[in-house]
Amino acid sequence: xxxxxxxxxxxxxxxxxxxxxxxxxxxxxxxxxxxxRQFPKQSLxxxxxxxxxxxxxxxxGVEKDKFLINHASLTLSTLTVTSAHPEDSSxxxxxxxxxxxxxxxxxxxxxxxxx
Amino acid sequence: GENxxxxxxxxxxxxxxxxxxxxxxxxxxxxYFPWYKQELGKRPQLIIDIRSNVGEKKDQRIAVTLNKTxxxxxxxxxxxxxxxxxxxxxxxxxxxxKYIFGTGTRLKVLA
Numbered sequence: 001x002x003x004x005x006x007x008x009x010x011x012x013x014x015x016x017x018x019x020x021x022x023x024x025x026x027x028x029x030x031x032x033x034x035x036x037r038q039f040p041k042q043s044l045x046x047x048x049x050x051x052x053x054x055x056x057x058x059x060x061g062v063e064k065d066k067f068l069i070n071h072a073s074l075t076l077s078t079l080t081v082t083s084a085h086p087e088d089s090s091x092x093x094x095x096x097x098x099x100x101x102x103x104x105x106x107x108x109x110x111x112x113x114x115x
Numbered sequence: 116g117e118n119x120x121x122x123x124x125x126x127x128x129x130x131x132x133x134x135x136x137x138x139x140x141x142x143x144x145x146x147y148f149p150w151y152k153q154e155l156g157k158r159p160q161l162i163i164d165i166r167s168n169v170g171e172k173k174d175q176r177i178a179v180t181l182n183k184t185x186x187x188x189x190x191x192x193x194x195x196x197x198x199x200x201x202x203x204x205x206x207x208x209x210x211x212x213k214y215i216f217g218t219g220t221r222l223k224v225l226a
Contacts, residue, residue, distance in 0.1 A: 032212055043204065044159070044216045093158060097212045102147050104206075104214055106158040 002028050002098045006107025013084055014115055021079045021110045023094030029074035030096035034104075035067075038091040050077040084114040117142040117207045121217030128195050129225050136220045138205035139187040148188045149214075150179060151204045159204060163190070195224045 056069035068080040093109040118141040146167035151159035
C-alpha cells in the first residue's frame with residue numbers, strides 16, 4: 001500500500017509557541033491531503049483539506065489563522081499550529097489519497113502536548 | 116453532507132467468538148465504505164472496504180456486508196483473537212475523497 005510519513009511523532013512545547021507538522025507521501029503524488037484531529041478515545045475529526053498549489057479548505061469551526069496549512073508540492077503538506085495553547089493538545093494525523101485510488105492512507109500521527 | 120453513525124461504542128467478546136460492528140450513513144450517493152483498525156497511539160489501518168455494487172466482501176476472518184437500501188454496513192470478525200483488540204472506525208464518503216468517520220468501536224477480546 002501507499003506510504004504516508006508524518007513528523008514529528010511527538011512534540012512538547014510551551015504555550016504561545018508555534019509548532020509545524022509535516023506530512024509526506026513517499027511513493028505517490030497527492031494533490032489532496034487531509035488533516036484530522038483526534039482527542040483521547042474519540043473519533044477522527046476532519047480539520048481541513050489541503051490542496052496542492054491552492055488554499056486549504058477548512059471545516060466549520062476550525063480557525064484557518066490558528067491552523068496554517070501549506071501544500072507546496074505534490075508530496076508535502078504542513079500544518080502549523082500557531083500560538084499553541086493547552087487546549088490545542090491533541091493527536092494530529094494527516095492522510096492522503098493516491099491518484100486514481102479512493103483508498104485513504106494515514107500518516108503515523110503527531111501527539112502535541114502544550115504546557 | 117454525509118453523516119455516519121456507528122454502534123456499539125464498546126464491545127467485549129470472548130476469544131474465539133464473533134464480533135459485529137454496525138454503521139449507518141445518510142448520503143445515498145456514497146459508494147465506497149472502508150473500515151479502519153486503530154491501535155493505541157498508532158495510525159488507522161485500512162482492513163477491508165466495499166463498493167456499493169457489492170453486497171458482501173470477505174477477507175479471511177473479516178467480512179463486510181452492505182445494505183444500500185437501508186443505508187447500513189457492518190463489519191464481521193470471526194474467531195476473534197486478542198490481537199483483534201483495538202478501535203474500529205467505519206467511514207463514508209462526502210464529496211471527492213472527503214471521508215467522514217464513525218465514532219469508533221472499542222473492541223476488547225477477552226482471553
